[in-house]
Amino acid sequence: MNPNLKSDISRRLVAEVDSLPPRLQQAAKYIVDNGNEFGMDTIRDSAEKMGVSSNSLVRLAIHLGFTSFDELREPFRASLVARYDASSGEGWIDRLSEKGTFGHAHARTVRNEVDVVMQSLRFLSAEKADAAVAMLIEARNAYVTATRATYSLAYYFHYVGRMALPNLHLIPRHMGSPVDEMITVGKEDVLLAITFPPYSAETIAALRLAKRNGTRVILISDSELIAPNIKVDLFLKVSLQSLHHFSCFAGAMVVLDSLLFHLVSQGGKEAQNRISSYESLREDSGAYWKARVPKIHRK
Structure with missing residues (x-):
């Protein structure tokens, strides 16, 4: 075959x-x-x-x-891939299930999280990761968008990614719609969109506007078929399987972290210098809490 x-x-x-x-x-x-x-x-x-x-x-x-x-x-x-291999060093998960009713339930959710991460990383081939990173680096401006629960993923990707890629922008930045901030988006730009079911109408509108403007599109989702007439240049599939009502974000997170690693690595010395500058600025402005040694008053 x-x-x-x-x-x-x-x-x-x-x-x-x-x-x-x-x-x-x-x-x-x-x-x-x-x-x-x-x-x-x-x-x-x-x-x-x-x-x-x-x-x-x-x-x-x-x-x-x-x-x-x-x-x-x-x-x-x-082509089915086994979801769980007892010889893969995951015996510790089995031992969790021996800890009573709660332990059994905890083992189920732990195994699900591991499975979600592994499936999502299998989907992210080296070729797809390379293509995504190249599109982001070569773009005049790179935009990352998501709404509601997935906005946290976009925010994190932008928060870290902008230190390696200064032309990376988060949209929407405030309480508006992504399309409100896409007036100047064009053929030299890239839109990275993240959406999971139930798919965001605002994100779909942003995807359609991007394609009308000739903007290249990267979609991170569980499906390439999120709505009629949505065409993307690069689809990064992630697993969302969950034991509760809402999607599991663990797979999407590891995919984004993998892309961030490559962005920082390929950014070289310039990216490292920008990261150092950001860290220095935060420290100087008191952004990080530091324990203070109490003064000892001597008599």
Whole structure:
């Protein structure tokens, strides 16, 4: 079997999704976003999760040139990566589960966090990381945007990244919309957007404005298909699987930290000097708390 067949199918689905009938669009988006689950499930289970009929999956398989659902699923099944390897030095997690009811629950969430981080780093190939860093460094101006909960990720990336990349800007800076600060964004600029489900309408509006202006776009999300007619130049997929109601940000955080490492490293001596200047300014302005040695009054 062609080892790249799974990736080829996913790329074709992304390219053709807007031209497919609605039911097949639903199926295509699910396959692109949930390749592991699709590889494990039966046709009935997959159809139920997608909200389509089993016949729709057969139609999609035939559309893609396969003779059956099983033939379409096989590349995804063959490429499944084990989520947990007992020999990988994670015995300490197993021992957590021996600490009673709370310990068992704690072990579950710890293993989930580890899994999220590992999956997200697997998604971030060296080629994709290199491309993202090059786009940011070569841009006239680089903008990072997010809203609501994901704004914290954008804020952190900007807070650290601007020391290595002076032309990195956070939008929105205040309580407005990102598009309010994109009036001058053009072809020589780059927009790095972060959005997770439920996807932000403001971020989607910023992505659409960027493409209308010819701005190159990097998207960090769980899906490349976040809304109709959203096209990006570079998609960085992250895992968001969580045991509670909200998305887990651990995977996105390690991806951003990896990009920051490369930005600082490639910034060389100039970046190091800027970081030193920032640190000196903060220390001189009393930004950091320091313990004071009490004065000893001698008689």
